[in-house]
Amino acid sequence: MWRLILTVMKILLASLFVGAALSALDISAADLLAEVGMTPERVLQLLTDGLTWAVPNIVLGSMVIVPVWLVIFLFRPPRG
Structure with missing residues (x-):
């Protein structure tokens, strides 16, 4: 059970860092979706x-x- 919680926490932390980096580069979710035609x-x-x-x-x-x-x-x- 602890491994699952730790894995979820690692994914959340990595997502936070990547999101902050993309935000610093002025890239939004709408921009990424537009790139793939969605x-x-x-x-x-x-x-x-x-x-x-x-x-x-x-x-x-x-x-x-x-x-x-x-x-x-x-x-x-x-x-x-």
Whole structure:
């Protein structure tokens, strides 16, 4: 668990440094998106489309996976 927290903290710290450096060079997120031909609205639309597709599939899959996991968990031999 600590490794995950440390990894997330390292990513956040590296993102902060890179963001500060880009800001010092007067480069914004909108500039970077424009370079690749995207707009913030298009990125938001793609994220919305992805979530619209993923959430029903996650729910459907969990309706199979969770009961199977529960049965396996209940029939495991006790530890220790």
